[in-house]
Amino acid sequence: MALFLDILVAFSLVAIAWRIMRAPGHFQAVVLFITFGLLLSLAWARLNSPDIALAEAAVGAGLAGVLLLDTLRAVAQPGKVKTGAHFSWLLLPCLLLAGLLTLSIIHIQPDSQGLARAVEAGMQTTSLEYPVTAVLLDFRGYDTWLELGVLLAAVLGLLCVRRKKSIRAPLLPAPAEPVGRWLISILLPLILLVGGFLLWLGAFAPGGAFQAGVVWAAGGVLLWQAGHPSLGALPVSLWRTGAVLGFALFWLLAATALIRNEPMLTHPQAKAWILAVEYAAALSIAVCLTSLAIGGQKSEDRNQKSEVRDQRSGDRCQITNNR
């Protein structure tokens, strides 16, 4: 039964990937991509890696989907695109890559432990109980640091492209939406709770800064989409501090280690330190992702759109009145 489920998931993944390539329009491709992300997270869950499943569901399906849909709205769609025709030259590189991947899978020993043993040996030296979080924040703190840097760079790039000094301007609320406001009053407390729970869970079970940050970012995007003014009312300095906090704490950690003449990113073995870094990272991820998702909007555009919408609904009313 389990094997049947696995085969079903694997086949639908390939089928959806194929459908994404052949989708008649961009919108369908994006929706299919979101579906693909959800199925992929199911596959990761079946492979006993709940961390990646959580991250894939939150980032790959959720936030990437929002970003893609926003991009779609920003870029005027030039009608229907021809598919298949201009992808044919990709066939050879794709086949080559698939062959290489297959070769590498064949070369993995069936009883291979990978780096699991090394991590297990290192677990005694760290104060965290969960190996995945220990790898992300302790053994390979570098990677997490640079990931935070990438996010920060993306936000800065957005500000440059939009020629803005702060993210505040696009934070003006979207047109108010009664159901959206109702939804946010139910979902926002839950989102805060779930994000905090994931963050707290990261110390000893699947969860952690990235998952928590993405869940919070989803809350931020929802707040903005529902037309809630709270994000726009946030002071700019607070926003900036939130965005750089995680990166800055890692930087501080590296700098103090250098001053004390130790290898970089060594830190006193206290849980408080590592938890502070993790919590700051989660906050920064949330702020950066929210900025990315809503910062690309042109606020003037939206106002115009809502005016047009109001006019249109007004027209409708008139028509019905005339009838």
Next chain:
Amino acid sequence: MIFDILSILLCLAGAFFFLGGTVGLLRFPDNYSRLHALTKADNLGLGFIVLGLVLASPTMPEIIKLGLIWLLALVGSSSACYFIGNYIYHTPSQEEE
């Protein structure tokens, strides 16, 4: 034993509603009736499956969690239905033009 049978029956009923919703989504003529089919699948199908799983679950926290999941899905699907319907209503369709 009786709980097991009931649980399986309820899950099957849920699966039936999901199947019906999918068929409706594929076959119904316009967007509004497709939305209708979709939300029915979400509400009733998931409701029956949750009910079936509640009968099979051993502990109280699990039952509460299942119930909460169903409520959240209800909130999500009904709002999503409103948003899509609202968007369709405010966007002039191609047949009208």
